Amino acid sequence: MKKILITLLIIILLLFALPQFSILAQAPYITQSPNRYGEFVVTQDAYEPIQDIRSFENQLTFSNPRDIFVDHLDYLYVLDSGNRRVVIFDENHLYLTHFGADLLVRPTGIFVRNNKIYIADYGTPEDVTSGRIHIYLFNRELNQVNLLDSFQRPASPVLEINQFIYRPQKIAVDYNETMYVVSEGSYNGILMINSENRFLSFFAPNRVQGTLLDRVIQVLYGNNERAQLTKKIPPAPSNVFLDDSGYVFTVTQTTITGSRGDTLKKVNNGGLNFFPDNMFTASDFTSIAVGQVDNVYAITRSGFIYEYDREGNLMFVFAGSSQGQDRIGLFQNASAIAVNSQNYIIVADEVSNNIHIFKPTAFANVVHEALGLYNQGKYVESQSLWEEVLRYNALFDLAHEGIGLSYLMQGQYKEALNKFEIANAQEEYSLAYWEVRNDWLMSNAGFYMVGIIILYLGLVVIKKVDTNDVVFKPTKKLINHMGKYRFVQEISFMTHFIKNPADAVYEVKTHKRVSFYSGLIYALGLVVLYILHLLFTGFLFTPIILERADFLEELLKILAPFITFVFANYLISSLMEGEGTFKAIFINTCGALIPVYLILPILIILSNVLTYNEQFIYQFGLTIMIGWSAVLVFFIIKDTHNYTIKETIYNLIMTILMMVVMIILVIMVYMMMMQVVEFVADLFKEVIINA
Incomplete structure (x- = not known):
């Protein structure tokens, strides 16, 4: 009995003496990056989910958290919309206080600037005048929040003439305490309102793309008021964010084509968008945030997180939909995203009623460190970091571009050309090629010019001397x-x-x-x-x-129009x-x-x-x-x-129309043939299986 007790005691002591290991579960999603061909490929995980917040003080829980914000001290502000309150957590995500239930009606957006908490309150659906912007002052030392102001729709002839319905949904505030307010259905853009609640102007409206048919109708009808034409209205912005550099980031939920569009914009004070019009994007983005190295994060309603560099180049896509499973890192309905000073990503899920926290991996940290030097123009200093990035992912185009810029700064132009070509960075390739061409001209131009002159003089001499035309x-x-x-x-x-x-x-x-x-x-x-x-x-x-x-496909691009034109013109000309x-x-x-x-x-x-x-x-x-x-x-x-x-003009117009008809007929015949082939194949399979 003594031996058994001694053995058990030794086992218990060993268990307590052994170091404690924390086991991290593998991320329940894959991380993807676009390659130079515009295809998404799987890469190393850039972020891993580490925590979710479901309850806080005395088991209080969230209800429909619609927005979140992280301030310069990494304090987390959660707009707990269903409970009509704001919950504040410190930099370690520990509960501090909550407020607002006595005033807020239907809060949907939050922003913090200079310890002032700005809340966009949609108001009641029945009362179109109930929309408000509430401003609170947060005293960190006393851990108290006090109401400073509550603004309704600003008085302005522009808003009154148009009978503008003020429904604040999201808000951002700059250093001058000018408020950028997203109001429901405001297709004129974001409302700029100063600190005294005076309307300044609309800002960053979305453009509307007219079709060829719209232009034809405009030419035919002109300014005819009796013409019943459908008015083109641009989509209204759905969210807004301001970073410390003064850029305004907007989100618009609208249809896109082929995973590319301009639903995200980075706008300066002049209203100029610095993001490409055809960047990789999604149609259902709900929120946007900016990281420490000007990297931009956006999240879709279905839960996919996109990370871009400051020029709008997509770096990572990860996370996703939970598909009914309650797993950390996956979402049922993602409503907001925020980032702290350590590039930890914080996301609110308004259906699961929790807050997810993601930590960057070693791979992402290296990318961010290299990106920080790259943004500062320190290309040579960033080269070793980009090379480390390539050890994680050899197809990371931004790393090849960064190394190419380092070579360019060091005068290694041919090596830079190779890297720029791999990254498909044509602008940078042009800069390097300019230098390569200059070097070649400086070294060889004189030799070739002398050679051309000698060849020309030789031909002239031969032509003069060769009277019998023997040479030619x-x-x-x-x-x-x-x-x-x-x-x-x-x-x-x-x-x-x-x-x-x-x-x-x-x-x-x-x-x-x-x-x-x-x-x-x-x-x-x-x-x-x-x-x-x-x-x-x-x-x-x-x-x-x-x-x-x-x-x-490339041959069809040249053969199909040519052949179709000849046949179409012959048919029209016959008539x-x-x-x-x-x-x-x-x-x-x-x-x-x-x-x-x-x-x-x-x-x-x-x-x-x-x-x-x-x-x-x-x-x-x-x-x-x-x-x-x-x-x-x-x-x-x-x-x-x-x-x-x-007659020729009319003939060519009719030829073009006939070409369109012929192409449509070919497509229809092709689709019918494919259906017949598919039917025969299915019938044959069924006979074989039943036999």
């Missing part, structure tokens, strides 16, 4: 011999479409100067030239990411008594594209030596090529069918 005679003989072949004659005839398009059209129609097969080979040459354009256009001007290009045959339309349309043969090869070469400082040269050449071809198409169609100018 074999070349001329070969050219004359090749010119006897009909195919060569027909292909070379295509140049007449530039010299005299009317005569060229007449020769094709009347004397059959170009066969259908020669025209087909000419068109095939255009396709080959387009492929060369895709393959060899410089990185700064390439229209696609080559390694991800679908060449069948309009045009004189051109299908063969003549095909060959003459090929002839109208001769500027592509002349200009595109030059543009391909120029694209490999130009930077963005000279991109106007490339754009000018492209414009000339397209415009020249368009003019030739017009006059060639006119002469092919012997139309007047008016």
Whole structure:
């Protein structure tokens, strides 16, 4: 018995003596980042959920927490809307006090500035005049909160004339204590109200994008008041945030296309948005916050957290919907997000009635440290940190860009080019290429200029001395011999479409100067030239990411419009008594594209030596090529069918409409065929299974 007791005692002592380990559960979600192709790929976890707050003093609980805020001392303010109160926690998330139940009606937004707590109170649904902005003063030493002011709708002729209904939903306040108030349905933008409750102006309204149909209607109707036209109203902002740098961040819930849009904006005092219009975004963002290195956090209603750098480049997407499971780090209906000085993320869930807290991982901490130096322009100092980031994730584009900038600052331009190309950072690539090109010109320009002069003088001397034409005679003989072949004659005839398009059209129609097969080979040459354009256009001007290009799709981009135009024009011209045959339309349309043969090869070469400082040269050449071809198409169609100018314009309009109809028909036939194939496949599977 003694041995047993001694053994148990030793085991108990060992258990108490062993160090205590805290076991962290794996995050119940994956973290993703976009790659250079715009695809989301799984990366290392950037944040891990560590805590949720469900109750506080004497088991009090939250009810519908609609908003949260973290001040400069990391105090946490929770707008417990269902209980009509604000709950304050210290920097360690320990309960301090709560207030507001005696005054608040339907609080929806909170902001803290200079120990003043600003609360946007929606008011009662029945009373449209009950919206208020309440201002409280928080005395930290006494742990007391006192009411300072309560403002209703500011008196303003602008608001009164429009019978503006004041329904405050969210609020932000700058250093001058100017309030930026989001009011329900305010499509004119955010209300700017000074500290004395005087309306200043509307700020940062969303734009409305008109369609082609809207512009046509505007041209047709003009200012006709009797015209019953649908008024385009921009979506109203749904949330607002102010950081210490003075930028105003707005959130708008509206539809987007392909995970890209402008539902998040970073606006300066002049109303200029510094975020891209097509940044990675979501349609159901509810809240936004700014971190310590100007990184921006936004959360969707479904619980996905997006983190961006200060330029709006997406870095991480994580968390998500709980799908009915009560798990820390997942949400049923995320309503607000805030960030403290340690980049801990705090999120309120208004359905689960709790507050989730996320801690950055070592990976995120390295990214933030590197990003802080990057934002300060300390590219060389940040290089080692970005290299450490790449050890976590070798496909992190921002790290490649940061290292490339470090190389650029150190004069290692070729290494910088490689990094910028990996990151698809074309602006920075242009800067590095400018330096590489300058170095090459300084080293080799003189040599090549001397070589060109010597070559030119040599040709002049040979031409003067070679009186019997011995040197050039074999070349001329070969050219004359090749010119006897009909195919060569027909292909070379295509140049007449530039010299005299009317005569060229007449020769094709009347004397059959170009066969259908020669025209087909000419068109095939255009396709080959387009492929060369895709393959060899410089990185700064390439229209696609080559390694991800679908060449069948790219070929359809050039073949489908060309073939559809020829068929559509033939059909329309047949109805309009045009004189051109299908063969003549095909060959003459090929002839109208001769500027592509002349200009595109030059543009391909120029694209490999130009930077963005000279991109106007490339754009000018492209414009000339397209415009020249368009003019030739017009006059060639006119002469092919012997139309007047008016008839030609009408013919081309009808041709475009017919092209649209043909494309729709092809899509419909394709979809029907796919349904038939799917039906036959399902029927075959069912027979096999039943057999």
